[in-house]
Amino acid sequence: MEGTPAHRLYDAIKRVVGSYAFRVVVQGILTLWAVTTFTFVLIRQMPGNPIQIKIDQLMDQRQLSYDDALKSAAGLYDFDPDEPLIQQYVKYIGKLARGDLGKSILSAGTPVADQIRRYLPWTLFSVGSGLLISFTLGVLLGMSMAYWRGGLLDNTMTVVASIMYGVPDFVIALLLLLVAGVQLELFKVGDVLGGISQDVEAGFNVPYITSLVQHAGLPVLTYVWTTVGGWILTMKSSTISTLGEDYITVAKARGLPERRIVLAYVGRNAMLPLITRLAISIGFVVGGSVIIEFIFQYPGLGRLLYTAINGRDYTTMQGVFLVISAAVVVSNILADLVFGLLDPRVRVGGQK
Amino acid sequence: MSENKVVLSVRDLSVHYLTQRGALKAVSHASFDLHKGETLALMGESGCGKSTLNLALMRLLPGNARVPNGAIVYTRRDGSTIDVLKMNQDRLRRFRWSECAMVFQAALNSLNPVLRVRDMFYDTARAHGETNHHKVRRRALELFRKVRLDPERVFNAYPHELSGGMRQRVLIALGLLLDPQIVILDEPTTAVDILTQRTIIDVLLSIKDELNFSIIFISHDLSVAAEMADTVGTMYAGEIVELGPVNDMFYRPRHAYTLGLLEAIPRLSAGAEELTSIPGSPPDLVEPPSGCKFHIRCPFATDICAKETPPMEVVGDGHSAACWHADQVYARALQFTGAES
Amino acid sequence: MSQPLVELRHVDRSFKQGRVMIPVLQDINLTVAPNEILCLVGESGCGKTTTGKIIVGLLSQSAGDVLYQGRPVGEFRGKERSAYRRALQIVHQDPFASLNSAHTIGQILSYPLKRHKMVHSRAELRRRIWELLTLVDLTPPGDVVNKFPHQLSGGQRQRVSIARALTVEPKLIVADEAVSMVDVSIRVSLLKMMHRLRDQLNLAIVFITHDLALAKYFAWEGRIGVMYLGRMVELGPTPDVIVNPAHPYTRALISAIPEADPELTRRKERMILRSEDIPSLTEIPAGCAFHPRCPFFVPGLCDSRVPPLADAEGFRHQVACLPLTQGDALREYGDAFREEQS
């Protein structure tokens, strides 16, 4: 009825603003902004200002006067401590918007972005494959246990999974290193620490890939070991409750083949509650596991964070936190979208 | 009405659930025949084994159920017979839904929430060898019209987009997709509103006239049974205690429990009325009482009722009852129904 | 008539859902006299429970007045307020949900007795609990007091809920679908008990149900109110409403109900509605909310004005239907309507 251009424009705007995707994206941006601001303020309020420490260092080591040291430190960090906080903040956000995360304090002069770019792939590879293995294994085992509930597999795995779920990751990591490596000498400890052996040529060749897998093996194993229990138990209980639903009985009554029931009726519904969990996990993949990467000397983002914290490298910390939160936010948005695809009941907006 | 051709013959069927306390005898020695085009209603209090009996007919019982004895003999359209309990898994799968379909209680949860209605139709058809989507679609839309649903809209909808009454009718349409000989309805109108219930009853009555299938109908609502059924069976504590034509069952019952149920329900048209409820509550099915299982709650009970199980005896044309005091019940029933009209 | 115990005057109630307000109740006018039986019937979602909760003061109204013994309930303070709260009790549908499963029946009953200082000694507490359990036919009480709710049958649990409502010696009990989850075979005994309690304790009972036959049986000596989409569409003495229903909606309900009498139910005349879909509360039709479904719909009248609950010629009770209640020009509709009745 109301077809004036102004009305149509208004309607269009209303539709976009009211839409689910728009809400999700705006929420994500707001979250990121909040995290950035929070870390910015927090770091500047912390005792032991990194600039101050550097200045002291410079004065100590190079016998500079305070003013000279200050100037050289400021140049190094691209940072003016005399500026009011609010101005610093505006500058920082402006830089961020251009993708500039500032320069590392510890390895002076290196842009944080470069560092992250160097360490991130390792973490993505190791924890990512760990998550993939863990999730797949958990879903398959959990579902089988629910199907043959009370059977041998179920009874043993329930106990095993609960134990695995309860033991912290660093204990597993140390046990692996000390028992399997040092005591039983199943492998040479030196061979598996780090990201890659020194002597192999980077590229798509067999020795490189072998070495890659060899080095990632223990971190991945540890990751899988500590997380698979949770997946198993969640999937099992979710499957059990799905199996009790009427629509499963009805599907059987309809004479559907077992395969179809398992996949589209049991599997799909039982997986729904796991999707949010998976998304959160994917977010944290990016952060890696600080302790595991430290123990295995694995050159991932977690270790970068560890060294940054130890060395009070605030710009790096800030950068890493930002990347981690961005990952969490993005994976949550993804989870919402995937969830909407998998579960029509939460599809908001009702386009059709 | 019924052409007297038996499509399903259940004999001496028992179902036990294994529980921690021992075998729970959910169904004991049930026997009945279902004729072509007949509607058989099973009524009784909740927990008396109605659903269990029906699940057993399609072999859909949960894992802890056992069938110690009985036969479920089904007559195909070509006249050949087969015992459902003796089918192998593959034949059983093909038997289900194509010969015998089932509509569950209120159907709120009978449709997979993540699939569209049409996918459930395609799934069902494909499982029974029909892969032509056009054909399935045509048939589905035709059925939707018969059950008074907006065909296009419902076909493409997700279950949560439909109201309870609509879902119930979707399930009825889905049940008729493969043109089965028997449709089992488990409390199809429980928990729906009066007008929705009326729609469902009307739809069932008209579509049954048209397609001439047989119905097994479970309900604890006697009035729905009175309206829909040709034959009514009363179940108590896992046993069918009385079975007969609907008018005989409602006007000339021979089992104390049937009479008890009739005397306990209010009737809208009856004005001020005197009702009596059945005292006590249903017995434990793990250790059921001796003799007639109803004797503890029965106003007619005498010594023999506690000692000996009454046999199922023919008391009229197609009417049988297992009650030691069938005659007294009958006399009292005549008073009751007589006083009412 | 004596002063009503509770009175609702032009009561509205809406709930916020997301960004929209949903009008769940609109312009409800109702009185409950002492010792009266009033039944509220209607399909699920029509606002029966909300009305019940407003009557006992568990929910507040969005607009309009709620009076207790002639005074607005907002006025009550202190002692008066607790006396008012005690006088009105509600019993819910699901006794499982409303009884704490970790407590014995004795504990469940003693808690309100102690809190409201209804008893002053242990002996008195025990005597009162015994008395209450006897009142609700849970005899001998000694067998029940130490049991937990899950050890009782559904009917017995509902008796405990009623006994708990009686601990504070109320003047009115709202029974919200109180027997809907109880098996048909034992429903009647619960209803009879409630009748007896009403006589014995001089209680008023507001009985909420979606089952008209049950309402008829329970409230034969009282009144029935029929609700549709948040409004009262018909209100009057039970025999009148059931035997001589006025509102097309009530008639539709009554004609739709199957009867436990094969011959009768198959002969029964059915009213065919123009639409089977119940509109949602977010899009209540203009005018009479029932008009899109009503076979007696008068275009231009029914869809333009909300019919008030008013006396109708030829009926001894009130109905909210314009063609029936007013306008000489439209008398014929009412007449046709009544003719069809007989």
Ligand SMILES: Nc1ncnc2c1ncn2[C@@H]1O[C@H](COP(=O)(O)OP(=O)(O)O)[C@@H](O)[C@H]1O
């Ligand atoms: N899976 C099960 N395991 C153990 N007992 C069950 C199971 N299912 C049902 N029962 C018991 O079997 C009896 C009959 O149940 P059911 O067939 O559902 O009765 P109805 O449909 O008449 O209400 C009840 O006592 C119930 O508690």
Ligand SMILES: Nc1ncnc2c1ncn2[C@@H]1O[C@H](COP(=O)(O)OP(=O)(O)O)[C@@H](O)[C@H]1O
């Ligand atoms: N607390 C609440 N918040 C939002 N909506 C409510 C709330 N309580 C009831 N409603 C809505 O009010 C309407 C009437 O509810 P109710 O009074 O429970 O109806 P009835 O008891 O007749 O089934 C329903 O649509 C229900 O969804």
Ligand SMILES: [Mg+2]
């Ligand atoms: Mg059942």
Ligand SMILES: [Mg+2]
């Ligand atoms: Mg309610």
